[in-house]
Amino acid sequence: MKRPVFCLLFLAVMLLIFQAQADGTSKDFDMSGFARLPVQDLGRVEPMDSFARATLATVSGRFHIDGMTASAWLAELLFDPEAAYERRSFFVASASVRQVLGLPDREKRYYTFPEISAAIARNKPMVDALLARSDLDPAQAQTVALYNTMLLYFDITRSFSMVLKLFVVDDPASAKSIGVKPGAPFDYLAMDARRGAYLKLVQPLLPQMEKEKSHSARNAELLQVGVLLQQMDVDKKTSVLRIMPPVWKTGGETWLSPWGVLQEGQGSPQGTILLESWGRLAEAYRAGDKAAWQRETATVSRQTLVMATGHMRPAAVEAEYRYNRIDPFRYSLALYLAALGAMVLSYKKPSPLKRAVYPLMVSGAAIHAAGIGVRMFILQRPPVATLYESIVFAGLVAVLAATVAARKGGRETLLASGLLAGIVLHMIGMAYAADGRSMGTLTAVLNTNFWLATHVVMVTSGYGCCLILGLLAHIDLAQRVFAPDGRRQDSTARTLAACSLAALFFAATGTILGGIWADQSWGRFWGWDPKENGALLVVLWLLWLLHGRFSGVLKPLSFTVCAALTVVIVALSWFGVNLLNVGLHSYGFTADIASNLGAFIAAELVYAGGCLFILKQREKTT
Amino acid sequence: MKTKLLALGAFLALCGAAVFYDTVRTPPAVAPARTADPRVMTPAPELSFTTVDGKAYTLNTLPEKLLIVHFWASWCGPCVVELPSLMKEANKMKGAVALVLVSVDDDRAAMTGFLDRLKSQDNTGFDNPSLYVVWDKDKAISLDRFGTMSVPETVFINAKRQMADKLAGSVDWDNDEIRKYLKDLAGS
Numbered sequence: 042m043k044r045p046v047f048c049l050l051f052l053a054v055m056l057l058i059f060q061a062q063a064d065g066t067s068k069d070f071d072m073s074g075f076a077r078l079p080v081q082d083l084g085r086v087e088p089m090d091s092f093a094r095a096t097l098a099t100v101s102g103r104f105h106i107d108g109m110t111a112s113a114w115l116a117e118l119l120f121d122p123e124a125a126y127e128r129r130s131f132f133v134a135s136a137s138v139r140q141v142l143g144l145p146d147r148e149k150r151y152y153t154f155p156e157i158s159a160a161i162a163r164n165k166p167m168v169d170a171l172l173a174r175s176d177l178d179p180a181q182a183q184t185v186a187l188y189n190t191m192l193l194y195f196d197i198t199r200s201f202s203m204v205l206k207l208f209v210v211d212d213p214a215s216a217k218s219i220g221v222k223p224g225a226p227f228d229y230l231a232m233d234a235r236r237g238a239y240l241k242l243v244q245p246l247l248p249q250m251e252k253e254k255s256h257s258a259r260n261a262e263l264l265q266v267g268v269l270l271q272q273m274d275v276d277k278k279t280s281v282l283r284i285m286p287p288v289w290k291t292g293g294e295t296w297l298s299p300w301g302v303l304q305e306g307q308g309s310p311q312g313t314i315l316l317e318s319w320g321r322l323a324e325a326y327r328a329g330d331k332a333a334w335q336r337e338t339a340t341v342s343r344q345t346l347v348m349a350t351g352h353m354r355p356a357a358v359e360a361e362y363r364y365n366r367i368d369p370f371r372y373s374l375a376l377y378l379a380a381l382g383a384m385v386l387s388y389k390k391p392s393p394l395k396r397a398v399y400p401l402m403v404s405g406a407a408i409h410a411a412g413i414g415v416r417m418f419i420l421q422r423p424p425v426a427t428l429y430e431s432i433v434f435a436g437l438v439a440v441l442a443a444t445v446a447a448r449k450g451g452r453e454t455l456l457a458s459g460l461l462a463g464i465v466l467h468m469i470g471m472a473y474a475a476d477g478r479s480m481g482t483l484t485a486v487l488n489t490n491f492w493l494a495t496h497v498v499m500v501t502s503g504y505g506c507c508l509i510l511g512l513l514a515h516i517d518l519a520q521r522v523f524a525p526d527g528r529r530q531d532s533t534a535r536t537l538a539a540c541s542l543a544a545l546f547f548a549a550t551g552t553i554l555g556g557i558w559a560d561q562s563w564g565r566f567w568g569w570d571p572k573e574n575g576a577l578l579v580v581l582w583l584l585w586l587l588h589g590r591f592s593g594v595l596k597p598l599s600f601t602v603c604a605a606l607t608v609v610i611v612a613l614s615w616f617g618v619n620l621l622n623v624g625l626h627s628y629g630f631t632a633d634i635a636s637n638l639g640a641f642i643a644a645e646l647v648y649a650g651g652c653l654f655i656l657k658q659r660e661k662t663t
Numbered sequence: 664m665k666t667k668l669l670a671l672g673a674f675l676a677l678c679g680a681a682v683f684y685d686t687v688r689t690p691p692a693v694a695p696a697r698t699a700d701p702r703v704m705t706p707a708p709e710l711s712f713t714t715v716d717g718k719a720y721t722l723n724t725l726p727e728k729l730l731i732v733h734f735w736a737s738w739c740g741p742c743v744v745e746l747p748s749l750m751k752e753a754n755k756m757k758g759a760v761a762l763v764l765v766s767v768d769d770d771r772a773a774m775t776g777f778l779d780r781l782k783s784q785d786n787t788g789f790d791n792p793s794l795y796v797v798w799d800k801d802k803a804i805s806l807d808r809f810g811t812m813s814v815p816e817t818v819f820i821n822a823k824r825q826m827a828d829k830l831a832g833s834v835d836w837d838n839d840e841i842r843k844y845l846k847d848l849a850g851s
Contacts, residue, residue: 220801233812234802237769288705289829306831308810310708316810 074338076112081283081296084482086353088362095477102132120326122198126154137180200282203229204320212259218242286349315344357419369412374467376405381460423494429473431501436466438505458512492558499551506544511608518652545583552576575614582610707820723824727761729849730820734811737777741833742815748836750788761793
């Protein structure tokens with residue numbers, strides 16, 4: 042028994058370590074240092090890798106592209122925009138958006154930045170009209186989203202334009218007048234410092250230039266400098282890539298983009314040195330100098346950490362980088378799937394696979410719990426604060442509850458319920474994390490670790506127990522229909538009642554604690570807010586179910602059918618109330634799930650109703 | 664059963680205690696609006712400069728306790744408005760406070776022309792021995808060393824020659840709050 046467990050754990054650990062060491066490369070550059078550099082995004086300091094993943098997910102809808110990691114893709118975007126513009130990064134899923142914008146039909150539906158920007162430019166009046174409206178249909182909303190993604194992409198490509206040495210003046214006389222070395226490339230900052238000298242040189246030449254049909258080499262060069270200067274003046278508005286830690290108290294806790302530092306008066310001697318290092322890093326990338334890339338990455342990292350002292354936790358940034366690389370929930374899902382597979386393959390027959398189910402499930406739960414633990418360390422908050430986290434945590438609660446309860450009997454059905462809950466919630470969680478921003482910052486009302494640790498954890502644990510209850514009832518119904526066995530049904534009925542009690546304990550305690558929190562935050566215990574009503578709905582449903590069971594009003598079959606429908610009540614409370622978009626719990630609002638939720642409820646009603654009908658018919662005939 | 668009831672009771676008591684603590688605890692004090700920030704304590708850059716009257720200095724060896732490095736330009740409206748009041752305040756604290764006026768004008772004549780006009784209208788502050796006027800040709804000090812692209816901006820360097828604070832944008836120098844702030848910085 043011990044050998045397979047150790048083998049599995051060893052395999053899992055080796056996979057995790059191997060994955061952690063594998064880093065993506067671009068142009069054969071080692072991206073591990075770059076991916077670890079801190080950056081602030083949506084108010085949170087995170088590794089560049091997280092920022093890159095979220096950005097790539099926004100643009101392309103995935104975390105890898107053309108064999109490159111997100112960090113490698115971002116490095117190309119920042120330091121070699123010309124090459125990045127050639128890459129088909131933009132994913133346009135909607136056929137109607139492609140048609141409206143006149144994008145060519147393509148099997149893979151990926152487009153380059155010039156293709157997207159040209160299409161937007163062709164349809165500028167329509168896009169402007171859409172931007173002014175709030176009542177957009179899905180295709181229009183996707184068009185606006187594509188426009189915003191294009192702006193985001195362009196903003197990022199111009200982040201370092203001021204330190205890229207893109208200016209060059211070859212003519213010795215012009216170079217002398219401006220105050221630069223002839224033929225030596227220089228950056229925007231050097232050019233901006235010599236703007237007065239440049240204007241003094243060019244202004245007298247302008248009348249002559251206007252008359253010229255073709256400019257002399259000298260005049261053409263001067264005009265080119267002016268055009269580049271004008272183009273880069275626009276870059277001053279770039280603000281997305283916030284890599285400069287705050288130095289002055291007027292900056293608060295807000296990190297700024299390189300241009301933002303200069304524009305918002307947050308420049309400093311340290312910041313100037315850091316920007317110079319970023320400039321050298323960019324030059325190393327453009328020159329393909331791997332040694333310089335390594336060296337400058339280390340320099341930028343060191344300087345940033347010194348500047349950011351007190352504004353970030355380096356260990357948390359490192360942990361998040363490793364968390365991204367490992368992606369622990371992928372492994373816990375794989376182990377749950379393996380356990381379920383082993384269970385199915387060994388169903389009703391003696392097989393060595395049967396012995397592997399429990400160790401596989403426990404190993405999955407261990408990795409699942411470790412993943413949640415690492416997130417708690419990174420975010421410095423209890424395990425559940427967002428909808429995504431509630432899904433992941435409820436999955437763990439369901440698996441653990443099933444694992445623990447299985448020790449007291451009903452082993453197979455309980456383990457199957459736990460595994461199904463773990464797998465389904467992992468998959469829903471992955472869909473929610475597809476935007477690459479699963480570690481968002483919290484709205485002010487949620488930002489209290491005490492209540493997150495009590496109310497939210499209790500309510501989510503209640504959801505987890507409800508799911509076990511519902512899935513157990515589903516399996517029981519299936520067994521009644523396909524393999525009736527009176528003895529097993531009695532045992533399952535007792536387990537269902539125990540699960541209902543556990544779920545009621547967590548749901549009721551969590552709801553009462555929520556009322557106390559609401560009293561402290563909003564000055565009232567109860568306000569008939571949709572989210573509050575949803576929590577109450579679960580409590581009332583479970584109370585009704587248990588009263589019906591213990592009073593005998595609900596016969597065993599009816600109790601099982603109602604227990605199976607608990608998942609519908611939970612889905613309405615968990616996700617359904619978010620569709621209303623009203624109430625004080627605005628942090629939980631989600632869109633575009635109405636159809637999925639409706640389909641789920643319909644399927645559940647058909648399943649429970651169908652099973653009830655078949656079993657009642659069978660009762661009548663016997 | 665008894666153990667379970669005890670565990671439940673303990674859990675509820677713990678929740679009650681935490682709620683009580685959360686209700687009665689004193690909220691953390693809010694920092695005063697304008698005080699020297701202890702986190703900004705990086706050394707001031709090693710920097711040599713030459714004033715418009717041709718004298719060479721090193722920033723960190725100036726004798727005054729507090730250094731006010733003020734970036735401005737004669738073409739900048741807010742700079743022109745606030746400069747006289749800044750010079751007056753610095754003059755009141757001469758000996759203790761050095762005022763380093765760094766002009767980012769492209770044209771030296773434009774800067775000296777403006778200062779000459781100011782001197783003829785209001786002489787206050789020009790006889791301050793702790794006044795250092797610098798023309799920052801090619802923005803070698805402002806942009807290359809202090810990361811200043813917009814004017815006006817003011818950097819404060821304390822007696823330990825550490826970067827104490829920075830104010831971006833124009834400031835009303837003729838007010839008690841800023842006087843107290845300068846005194847605090849000069850004393851720190």
